[in-house]
Amino acid sequence: MKNLSKFKKIIRAREYLVQAIFQFLFNKQNVQDILKQFKKEHEGKNIDFAYFHRSLVSIEINSDAIQALIEGLGIKDSDMELIDKSILYFALNEFLSGDIDGPLIIDESLRLSKKFSNPESYKFINTYLDKYLKSM
Numbered sequence: 001m002k003n004l005s006k007f008k009k010i011i012r013a014r015e016y017l018v019q020a021i022f023q024f025l026f027n028k029q030n031v032q033d034i035l036k037q038f039k040k041e042h043e044g045k046n047i048d049f050a051y052f053h054r055s056l057v058s059i060e061i062n063s064d065a066i067q068a069l070i071e072g073l074g075i076k077d078s079d080m081e082l083i084d085k086s087i088l089y090f091a092l093n094e095f096l097s098g099d100i101d102g103p104l105i106i107d108e109s110l111r112l113s114k115k116f117s118n119p120e121s122y123k124f125i126n127t128y129l130d131k132y133l134k135s136m
Contacts, residue, residue, distance in 0.1 A: 013048040014090070017055050018112050021086040024059070031060040059093045066092045073128050083117045084124060091129050095136070102133045 020034050035053055059066070069092050070085070077085070091109040094100050100108075106129045113122040 009046050009048045010051060012046065013052045013055075014108060014112065015115065016042065016047065017052055018083075018086050018090055018116060020052070020056050021059060021089045022083055024056070025086060025089070026082060031056055055090075055093065055098075058097045059089055062093055062096055063089075065096065069132065073131055075128060080124065081117060081121065084113065084121050087112050087117070087121075087125055088128065091125075092132065095132065102136070106130065106133065 016038055020038055023029055023034055024031060035056060038052065039049060066089050070088060075088075080088075087109050090112065091105050094105045095102065098105070106126065109125050109129055110122045113125045117125075
């Protein structure tokens, strides 16, 4: 794996973001409540909270569009774990509103999948994000 030590602040923010997206999707919880909770739980930690906040709000705003993209890729909710859906929400939101290059979004999504999901999920994530990238 690449040396990611100089990117720890943003990496941690993305990891917490996937957890927050999971919470948003699972509990249908208000994003402002999730933001308050995460800031309280992780106060004083070296995390890019500005990125975390901006991304989670963007996901809430783009939620319907992201879900439509997932359906447009031919993925049914019943075909994926909620953590994989959370990672797809992260990635597709970055494609829609972020300033990260497509291959880097996919690379980061695969890393997140390997960290949080089952050992084979990265293949699922890679297949559909690659399909999305090629359709752009």
